[in-house]
Amino acid sequence: MAVARPAGPVIDVFDPRVYAAGIPHDAYRLLRDEDPVHWHQEPAVGDWPAGPGFWAVTRYADVVRVLRTPGEYSSFAGATQIRDPDPADLPFIRRMMLNLDPPDHGRLRRVVSGAFTPRRIGRFADAVAARARELVDRVAERGTCDLPVDVTDEYPVANLADLLGVPPGDRGLIRAWTDRVVGYQDPDHAGTARGPDGRPVNPRSPARLADMFDYARALAEHKRRRPADDLMTALALAEEDGRRLDDAELSMFFFLLVIAGNDTVRAALPGGLAVLLDHPAEHRRLLADPGLLDPAIEELLRRHPPVLSFRRTAVADTVLAGRPIAAGDKVVVFHAAANHDERRFPDPMRLDIARRLNDHVSFGDGPHVCLGARFARLQMRALYRELLWRLPDLEPAGPPVRLVSNFIGGVKHLPLRFTPVPRSGAR
Secondary structure, three states: OOOOOOOOOOOOOOOHHHHOOOOOHHHHHHHHHHOOEEEEOOOOEOOEOOOOOEEEEOOHHHHHHHHHOOOOEEOOOOOOOOOOOOOOOHHHHOOOHHHOOOOHHHHHHHHHHHHOOHHHHHHOHHHHHHHHHHHHHHHHOOOEEEHHHHHHOHHHHHHHHHHHOOOHHHHHHHHHHHHHHHOOOOOOOOOOOEOOOOOEOOOOOOOOOHHHHHHHHHHHHHHHHOOOOOHHHHHHHOEEOOEEOOHHHHHHHHHHHHHHHHHHHHHHHHHHHHHHHOOHHHHHHHHHOHHHHHHHHHHHHHHOOOEOEEEEEEOOOEEEOOEEEOOOOEEEEEHHHHHOOOOOOOOOOOOOOOOOOOOOOOOOOHHHOOOOHHHHHHHHHHHHHHHHHHOOOOEEOOOOEEOOOOOEOOEEEOEEEOOOOOOOOOO
16 A cells, blocks of 8 residues: 655654753654654664654554554564664564564563563562662762762662673673663764674674673573573573573573663663652652652653653554554654653643552553563662662752663763762761
């Protein structure tokens, strides 16, 4: 079916540099109101070439429909990043659970669900709380800190390493891999590699990830010889229908857990705190009523989703919000736009730490809803508990510096000041 591309309003929610200034709420609101399934150009940005364009989906109901209907909007057909992967890389990329559709997705989901149990996650609660206390101790007597640099960049890496069973000496590898894969649009992290034709090589290319995959295979083999009560052991020994995960499946699981499991929390913590500190009355309300911490975390996730966008590919001619979508078209959902849809969330720009029925999509929806959400919330709860009540007069000491990315809502710097307090062990 040939589809005439509508002109629509001229607006940009694609350029990663837009997000360095914060979530583009005005642009999202215009799209939700006037063109909720908007044909968006995909121009060249920096070294990255132009693409064919995509449908930008910004209303909550439409975002949820796309995420819940893999038979129409596929993760497998073109993977889940806005940019098209190199055709030579696509077969390998499709082996990651994130990029599979049912029923193949279900098989791998069952394997990792069996390893990612509430019991295993809960076992780390004390260690996570102790790490939060230690990291806040490092800055408590200073009266100032740069939250990502001093606290939240290290915190989820160390927690994830414990969960996976990565030795402490190798934690720096997780940080480096995450910066390479997630920060590839940001000049501070890009380090762009180039192929023989001089064009930049996608950081998700198997060639760029060979060191991570080699490490994953070696770690899995080590866990088979010396099993432990950690996630990598569980994955290395897991079986589905009498078959263990092959090397490619294990490597892609490791990739998914290292990148998503680390950077989701790494982005959510400083981003959520920046939102809270921009609303002093809600900050004081939370300090006065610690029982509001859990709903406050959900509200901060709604206001600052760590993942900004995900791509699907239409695998049949469909209609979405009255727009005809052609098979093969890219369809991109914008989580922050959905989370601020007035049709779903009353007064969405108001921060309400006691908001009820807060069914945000910050951890996705449908078959690909985030498996690590429980662990992410556990980490957020532990760090906020230490940070907010031990340093009750926290306030910004400067504006946040955000990651240049249309994928991850990262915060590179968040300067804070507060009244110095003794370390938790000080007398």
